[in-house]
Structures are given as C-alpha cells and as structure tokens.
Amino acid sequence: xxxxxxxxxxVLVILRRDRVKLLAWxxxxxxxxxxxxxxxxxxxxxxxxxxxFAATTNGDPAQLFMIGPIYDTSxxxxxxxxxxxxxxxxxxxxxxxxxxxxxxxEEESGRAELLGSTVVGRHASLTATLTVAFCANLVTAALVxxxxxxxxxxxxxxxxxxxxFAACGWVMAGTAALAAQLTGGARAAAxxxxxxxxxxxxxxxxADAGPAPWASWxxxxxWAQGVRPFAGDHVWPLLPVAGAxxxxxxxxxxxxxxxxxxxxxxxxxxxxxxAAPGLRGPFALAWRQHRGMLVAWTAxxxxxxAALGGTAQxxxxxxxxxDALRGLIERMGGGARPVxxxxxxxxxxxxxxxxxxxxxxTLRPHAEETAGRAAAVLAGPVGRVRWAAxxxxxxxxxxxxxxxxxxxxxxxxxxxxxxxxxxxxxRLLAAALVRAPSVLVLAALAAALYGxxxxxxxxxxxxxxxxxxxxxxxxxxxxxxASILSLSPFAxxxxxxxxxFTVTPLLWLAAVxxxxxxxxxxxxxxxxxxx
Amino acid sequence: xxxxxxxxxxxxxxxxxxxxxxxxxxxxxxxxxxxLGPNGSGKSTTIRVLLGLLxxxxxxxxxxxxxxxxxxxxxxxxxxxxxxxxxxxxxxxGGETIxxxxxxxxxxxxxxxxxxxxxxxxxxxxxxxxxxxxxxxxVALIAAxxxxxxxxxxxxxxxxxxxxxxxxxxxxVREERRAGRTVLLSSHVLGEVEALCDRVSIIRAGRTVESxxxxxxxxxxxxxxxxxxxxxxxxxxxxxxxxxxxxxGDRVSCQVDGDALGAAVRELAATGVRSLVSRPPTLEEMxxxxxxxDHTAGDTAGDTAGETAGSR
Ligand SMILES: Nc1ncnc2c1ncn2[C@@H]1O[C@H](COP(=O)(O)OP(=O)(O)O)[C@@H](O)[C@H]1O
Ligand SMILES: [Mg+2]
Numbered sequence: 029x030x031x032x033x034x035x036x037x038x039v040l041v042i043l044r045r046d047r048v049k050l051l052a053w054x055x056x057x058x059x060x061x062x063x064x065x066x067x068x069x070x071x072x073x074x075x076x077x078x079x080x081f082a083a084t085t086n087g088d089p090a091q092l093f094m095i096g097p098i099y100d101t102s103x104x105x106x107x108x109x110x111x112x113x114x115x116x117x118x119x120x121x122x123x124x125x126x127x128x129x130x131x132x133x134e135e136e137s138g139r140a141e142l143l144g145s146t147v148v149g150r151h152a153s154l155t156a157t158l159t160v161a162f163c164a165n166l167v168t169a170a171l172v173x174x175x176x177x178x179x180x181x182x183x184x185x186x187x188x189x190x191x192x193f194a195a196c197g198w199v200m201a202g203t204a205a206l207a208a209q210l211t212g213g214a215r216a217a218a219x220x221x222x223x224x225x226x227x228x229x230x231x232x233x234x235a236d237a238g239p240a241p242w243a244s245w246x247x248x249x250x251w252a253q254g255v256r257p258f259a260g261d262h263v264w265p266l267l268p269v270a271g272a273x274x275x276x277x278x279x280x281x282x283x284x285x286x287x288x289x290x291x292x293x294x295x296x297x298x299x300x301x302x303a304a305p306g307l308r309g310p311f312a313l314a315w316r317q318h319r320g321m322l323v324a325w326t327a328x329x330x331x332x333x334a335a336l337g338g339t340a341q342x343x344x345x346x347x348x349x350x351d352a353l354r355g356l357i358e359r360m361g362g363g364a365r366p367v368x369x370x371x372x373x374x375x376x377x378x379x380x381x382x383x384x385x386x387x388x389x390t391l392r393p394h395a396e397e398t399a400g401r402a403a404a405v406l407a408g409p410v411g412r413v414r415w416a417a418x419x420x421x422x423x424x425x426x427x428x429x430x431x432x433x434x435x436x437x438x439x440x441x442x443x444x445x446x447x448x449x450x451x452x453x454x455r456l457l458a459a460a461l462v463r464a465p466s467v468l469v470l471a472a473l474a475a476a477l478y479g480x481x482x483x484x485x486x487x488x489x490x491x492x493x494x495x496x497x498x499x500x501x502x503x504x505x506x507x508x509x510a511s512i513l514s515l516s517p518f519a520x521x522x523x524x525x526x527x528x529f530t531v532t533p534l535l536w537l538a539a540v541x542x543x544x545x546x547x548x549x550x551x552x553x554x555x556x557x558x559x
Numbered sequence: 560x561x562x563x564x565x566x567x568x569x570x571x572x573x574x575x576x577x578x579x580x581x582x583x584x585x586x587x588x589x590x591x592x593x594x595l596g597p598n599g600s601g602k603s604t605t606i607r608v609l610l611g612l613l614x615x616x617x618x619x620x621x622x623x624x625x626x627x628x629x630x631x632x633x634x635x636x637x638x639x640x641x642x643x644x645x646x647x648x649x650x651x652x653g654g655e656t657i658x659x660x661x662x663x664x665x666x667x668x669x670x671x672x673x674x675x676x677x678x679x680x681x682x683x684x685x686x687x688x689x690x691x692x693x694x695x696x697x698v699a700l701i702a703a704x705x706x707x708x709x710x711x712x713x714x715x716x717x718x719x720x721x722x723x724x725x726x727x728x729x730x731x732v733r734e735e736r737r738a739g740r741t742v743l744l745s746s747h748v749l750g751e752v753e754a755l756c757d758r759v760s761i762i763r764a765g766r767t768v769e770s771x772x773x774x775x776x777x778x779x780x781x782x783x784x785x786x787x788x789x790x791x792x793x794x795x796x797x798x799x800x801x802x803x804x805x806x807x808g809d810r811v812s813c814q815v816d817g818d819a820l821g822a823a824v825r826e827l828a829a830t831g832v833r834s835l836v837s838r839p840p841t842l843e844e845m846x847x848x849x850x851x852x853d854h855t856a857g858d859t860a861g862d863t864a865g866e867t868a869g870s871r
Pocket of ligand 1: 558573576577578596597598599600601602603604605
C-alpha cells in the first residue's frame with residue numbers, strides 16, 4: 029500500500045465535512061475583496077484625489093505599516109492596495125484553520141485513527157488536506173480575478189493581484205501543515221501557525237514603515253506585495269512564495285513520516301502527578317480550560333491597541349481624506365476632535381471582531397459536550413446550570429478583559445506619545461469597556477442557542493455577526509441608509525470617546541444578554557445531553 | 560431499601576431509532592450486576608438515563624431511592640461513573656484529572672488513590688492527550704474506584720485494557736463488593752461478567768430478555784451431558800427437552816433443558832451408567848443462544864452477537 033492510497037476519497041470526505049466552512053470562509057473573502065477593492069475607486073473618483081491620497085499615504089508610517097505603499101494611482105491600483113492586507117491575512121487564516129482542522133484536529137479527535145486503520149496511506153490525510161487548501165485558494169483567486177475584471181479592472185493585473193493573495197494562502201497551508209506536526213494539540217498548532225503569520229506580517233509592516241524597505245523581502249507578505257498588480261505586473265515574486273510553500277510542505281511530510289499518529293514532535297512536558305488544591309470544581313476547571321485562549325487574545329488586543337494608539341494621529345488625518353470613512357467617523361462623533369472619532373470607530377469595529385472571542389468562549393461547553401467530557405463532570409454532583417454558568421462567567425469576564433486590553437493598549441501608548449496619559453487612559457478604557465454589553469449580547473445569543481439547539485449555535489451566531497458586519501459595509505460602501513444599523517447592538521452603544529455617554533442603551537443590551545443567557549440555561553436543564 | 564436501581568418499562572427514542580423499548584432492570588444493593596447485550600442494544604443509553612444525562616420518554620427509573628432526572632445532583636454524590644469511551648482534558652495530567660473528578664465527588668482517599676495508580680501501573684504525570692485508550696480508561700477507573708461512593712456505574716470499563724490490567728480490574732471489583740458497594744457493570748466481555756457478577760440482565764434491542772443469577776439463567780438453558788455406555792441413546796432421544804443426541808463409539812452426548820434434567824438422569828441411571836460428565840452452559844452459550852435464535856427470528860441485533868462472542 030502506498031502512503032498516498034485513499035487520498036482521493038479523503039479529499040471527498042474533507043469537501044463533504046467542510047463544505048459550509050469552505051464556502052463561508054473562502055467565498056466571503058472573495059466577496060469582501062471584490063466589494064472593497066471596487067468601492068475604494070468611487071471614494072476617490074478623480075485622478076487628482078487619488079494622487080493626493082497616495083502621496084499622503086506613502087509618507088505615513090502608520091499606513092505603510094498597516095498595508096504598505098501604494099504603487100499605482102489608478103482606481104484599480106488603489107483598490108488592490110486597499111484590500112492587500114485584508115485579503116492576504118484572511119486567506120492565510122482561512123487556510124491555516126482548514127489545514128489544522130483536517131490534520132491535527134482529526135488526529136486529536138481520534139477519527140484519523142479510525143480512518144488510518146482502513147485502506148488509507150499514512151500521508152493520504154495530509155495530502156488530501158493540502159490539495160483542498162491549494163484548490164480553495166486557487167478557486168478564490170479565480171473568483172477574485174473574475175470579480176475585479178467584471179468591475180472594470182485590467183484583466184492581467186486582476187489575475188496577478190488574485191494570485192498574490194492566494195500565494196499567501198498557499199504559504200500558510202505549508203506553515204500550518206508544519207505546525208500540525210510539531211504539537212499534539214490542534215489549538216496549539218493553530219496558535220503557532222497564526223503567530224508565524226502575524227510575525228511575517230509585522231516584519232513586512234516594520235520594513236515598509238521604517239528606513240529599510242528591502243527588509244520586507246524577508247517576509248512572504250513582502251513577496252506577495254512585490255507582485256505590484258496594475259503597476260508593472262511582476263510575476264517573478266510569486267516564485268519565492270511558491271518555493272516557500274513547497275519547502276514548508278516538504279518539511280511537514282518529512283516530519284510526518286518520523287512521528288507516530290497522535291504524537292507531536294515537540295515533547296509534551298509532563299504535568300503534575302496531583303492537582304493543585306485550587307483545582308476542585310467546575311469553575312476552576314473552566315478557568316483552566318479558558319485561560320490559554322484568554323491570555324492570547326488579551327495579548328493580541330493589547331498589541332493591536334498599542335499599534336493603533338501609536339499611529340492614531342497620522343491615521344486620523346488620513347481617514348479624513350476618505351469620504352466613506354469620514355461618514356463613519358462623523359457618525360462616531362468625530363466632529364469635535366477627529367482623533368476621538370477615529371478611536372470610537374476602531375473600538376466600534378474591533379469590538380465586532382473581538383466578539384469572535386466571546387462566542388468561542390461561550391460555546392466551550394458545546395465542545396465539552398460533544399467531546400464527552402461534559403458527561404464526566406455532570407455525572408458528578410454538579411448541576412448543569414452550575415457547570416455551564418462556570419464557562420459562561422469565564423467567557424463574559426474574559427470578553428471584558430479582552431476589551432480592556434484594547435482600551436488600555438490604545439490609551440497608554442496614545443497617552444504617552446501625547447503626554448496626557450492620565451487623561452487618555454481612563455477615557456479610552458471606558459470607550460472599550462462600554463462595548464462590553466453589545467459584545468455580550470452576541471455571546472448570549474450563542475448561549476441561548478446552545479441551550480435550545482446546540483448544533484445550530486455556532487453557525488447561526490456567526491451568521492448574525494457576519495450579517496451585522498455586512499450591514500456596516502453596506503452603509504459605508506453601498507450607501508445604504510444608516511438607520512438600518514439600529515438593528516445592531518454594536519451601533520446602539522454610545523460611541524465613546526467621541527459621543528456622549530448614555531446609560532439607557534447599555535442597560536437594555538445588558539437586559540437582552542441576561543434574558544438570552546437565562547433562556548439558554550433554562551433550555552439546557554431540560555434537554556438531552558449529547559456526546 | 561434493597562434495590563439500588565430499579566427500572567421498568569423504560570422507553571427512549573432518538574428520532575426514529577428506538578434505543579430503549581420497555582427495558583426493565585433491577586440491581587440489588589450490594590451486588591455486582593452484569594448488564595449484557597450486543598453493541599447498540601441500549602446499555603449506554605440506559606446508563607445515561609440513570610445518570611440524568613438523558614430524559615426517558617416513558618417508563619420509570621429509580622436510582623438509590625431517588626429520581627435520576629430530578630435528583631441528579633444529589634444522587635451523583637453517592638455514585639461514580641466510568642464511561643465506555645473516556646475522553647480527558649488534553650491539557651490536564653492524569654493525576655490532576657483523577658483529583659479533580661474525585662474532589663467534585665467530595666474527595667477521595669489518598670491511600671487508595673496511590674494504591675490504585677500503582678496497581679494499574681498508570682503514569683499520572685502524562686497529559687490527557689498523550690494517553691492511549693487503555694490508559695484513559697485507567698484514569699477514569701482510578702478516579703471512580705478511589706472515591707467513597709455507594710454505587711459504581713461502569714460502562715464497558717475494560718474495553719481498552721490488556722489482560723493483565725483486566726485481572727487487576729476484576730480484583731478491584733471484588734474488593735468493592737466486599738466493601739459493600741453496588742456495581743452495575745455493562746459489558747460484552749462474557750468472561751468478565753461470569754467471573755464477577757452475582758446477577759445478570761441480558762438485553763437486546765432495548766428490551767430485557769433474561770434477568771437473574773447465573774444459576775437461574777443456567778436453569779433456563781441447556782446442560783450438556785456425556786455418558787458411557789451409549790445404550791440409553793434411543794430412549795434419551797425420545798424424551799421431551801433433550802436435544803442433539805449423538806453417539807460416538809460407546810459414548811452418548813446430548814443437550815438437556817433444565818426441567819428435563821431429572822428425567823434424563825433417571826434414564827441414564829437405568830442403563831447402568833459407568834461414567835457421566837455434565838457441564839452447565841457457559842454464559843457464552845446462553846448469550847449466543849439468545850442472539851442466534853433472535854437472529855433467525857429476523858432481527859438485526861443478531862449479527863453483532865457473533866462479533867461479540869468472537870471478541871472474547
Ligand atoms: N444520541 C443519539 N442519537 C441517536 N441515536 C442514538 C444516540 N445514542 C444512542 N443511539 C442509538 O441507540 C441505540 C443504542 O445505543 P447504545 O445505548 O449506545 O448501545 P450499547 O451501549 O448497548 O452499545 C443504538 O442504535 C444507537 O445508534
Ligand atoms: Mg455502549
């Protein structure tokens with residue numbers, strides 16, 4: 029039996045199991061890329077406006093750090109620049125999650141062992157996963173090319189832009205495949221791959237913003253950027269990207285051949301032979317399970333906040349030049365002091381992204397239930413409500429901490445650069461914390477669905493979150509009436525620090541969150557436990 | 560109160576699957592009760608109803624004098640459970656898991672914990688994700704056996720253990736019984752049930768088909784007899800309740816129903832029997848008889864019986 033026997037059928041298994049996720053992730057990325065790239069052109073309709081914008085952008089370290097330089101001032105060139113970072117990071121993230129889920133994740137669940145005992149070669153699963161990852165990025169690139177060409181961008185540049193985004197996905201496929209060989213846990217593997225991706229992106233950003241732009245060639249994101257679609261259309265930078273993807277993948281195969289199924293190459297450090305005195309109840313157990321993710325997210329929001337705080341002045345000036353974003357900032361109360369409008373805007377947008385943490389943490393009980401670990405706790409003298417409430421409490425507190433990290437990061441760095449830390453830190457901390465009720469409404473929706481129909485909880489909650497983000501895009505870029513945003517708990521929150529504080533909407537949001545959580549716990553008490 | 564568990568007419572459906580179809584089960588306080596049935600017959604479902612994880616559609620279930628759904632939390636203080644497929648927290652070591660589960664049940668005896676870890680040869684420092692199936696099972700077993708409870712609910716607890724550990728497990732269960740604890744042992748390993756259990760319930764397709772002590776069950780099934788000389792063969796063949804009469808040389812062998820045993824022995828005595836070997840049916844024979852006859856009755860559970868018996 030060859031080590032690849034059964035790869036074809038494994039591809040079908042993955043396509044079937046992941047069909048919704050594949051469509052959601054890669055389809056949405058294609059839509060966002062085409063939608064945003066084509067909308068940027070309409071925000072700067074004249075060549076003169078675009079030139080002015082490019083001149084300020086290319087002189088602004090913050091923009092250079094976040095996205096990189098603008099190479100071409102045509103509408104297409106500006107569009108490609110605007111989506112470059114998002115497209116590369118989103119495709120990279122989608123791909124790394126796909127690869128880890130289908131390799132290490134399957135091994136961890138024990139399903140790989142089951143399949144491995146059938147007529148499936150030892151490399152079939154890895155090969156099938158990488159095939160799917162390669163094709164998913166290729167199809168996304170095709171969709172993006174078609175979409176950009178359809179909105180009138182030059183075809184060759186559209187194709188190269190799309191391929192340069194997909195190339196980032198391919199590199200991350202190799203990176204994730206390698207990370208999946210190193211550790212025994214899927215979460216750890218995804219963490220390693222994401223950290224590597226973040227490091228590469230930051231490396232490119234520092235290089236572009238600093239005095240040594242050549243250093244961005246040390247990062248795959250720098251190579252992808254070097255393709256310069258609509259501005260010379262270089263094909264050759266795709267070669268090192270492909271080379272890196274091949275090398276990383278090859279290393280993954282080498283390691284895969286040298287390890288046992290289920291084991292990682294990095295040795296698992298032995299744990300204590302007995303539990304610490306504090307590990308004695310469902311709450312302590314929940315904390316133990318959540319803390320790694322909480323620490324990682326908090327560190328991430330602190331860094332993000334610090335980065336935003338450090339570049340706030342420059343970015344606020346930039347954003348003032350864009351009509352679409354100016355509308356958003358004015359809605360956020362940026363009339364009096366533009367930088368406050370900018371802070372309110374980023375906290376508003378970041379809160380919606382951080383909601384992913386809140387939802388993931390809230391749905392931890394579901395993961396515990398399907399893994400069968402919930403039964404181990406609930407067969408002890410622990411009521412369902414107490415068990416679930418432990419997780420929900422940690423998730424809610426964790427969401428507040430993650431938001432606080434964002435506010436603190438912004439406040440401390442901005443305060444230090446302007447010399448007004450004592451004034452800025454509390455304001456910006458409050459601006460972040462005031463978002464907590466809206467974030468918790470989405471988390472509570474997940475909790476309610478978990479109680480009633482656990483299998484629907486994740487897909488429905490993420491669809492709602494995605495819908496709210498789509499509403500935002502529709503208002504900013506599509507010119508939809510801003511009043512539809514009253515549906516969104518995020519938009520109902522007072523936009524501190526720009527706008528005035530009002531407590532009523534917060535109380536309403538908190539009441540909705542409490543009611544949804546209570547409904548979820550009530551339903552959980554009455555239903556059958558699965559797994 | 561003499562019954563630790565009493566279940567009658569229990570029904571549980573999952574969509575169109577009727578997992579439990581009027582199941583009865585009585586476990587007396589202080590006994591080791593074997594709960595036998597082929598894969599998919601409803602053993603785990605019954606146990607999950609008894610633990611209050613599932614809610615029965617109809618029928619009654621009492622556990623330690625309480626209602627397993629309503630009084631779940633209070634009852635769980637008095638029992639320990641080992642699931643058939645143990646999953647552990649990946650980042651917790653085996654020792655931490657044992658302590659955590661034990662403490663949630665109100666604490667465990669450190670000496671017993673240490674003794675069990677020793678006997679089961681478990682490395683308690685490994686992380687949950689690093690254990691093999693058998694070792695995960697040991698973690699759950701040690702946590703259950705080290706806690707001070709009245710009732711142990713064990714769902715196919717030895718499915719991943721090697722024969723050496725299986726022997727340690729049997730020893731432990733005997734000690735538990737001596738200590739006065741009640742054990743519900745779901746299994747399809749017949750040797751284990753035969754070695755450990757005072758009484759047995761055999762279920763198939765969500766229904767109890769036999770229940771009683773091993774002696775009672777044997778009474779209901781056939782004893783095999785071999786005797787010399789073979790002169791009684793024709794008259795044995797004529798008796799009701801005597802089957803499979805075969806003559807090899809000077810020996811006769813046959814299968815005799817419990818209530819025909821007296822008549823058969825009288826016939827043999829009348830022919831001046833020189834040697835007589837009678838063997839009670841093994842549990843495996845009883846088990847196979849249930850499933851093979853049910854199989855011919857056109858049921859799907861039968862095909863798992865062969866597999867079950869073969870795995871012994
Ligand atoms: N959560 C569930 N959903 C659907 N069917 C189930 C579920 N749990 C058990 N079943 C079905 O109920 C029957 C009994 O299963 P189970 O109690 O696990 O059997 P056993 O433990 O005896 O092997 C099987 O047909 C099984 O497929
Ligand atoms: Mg079972």
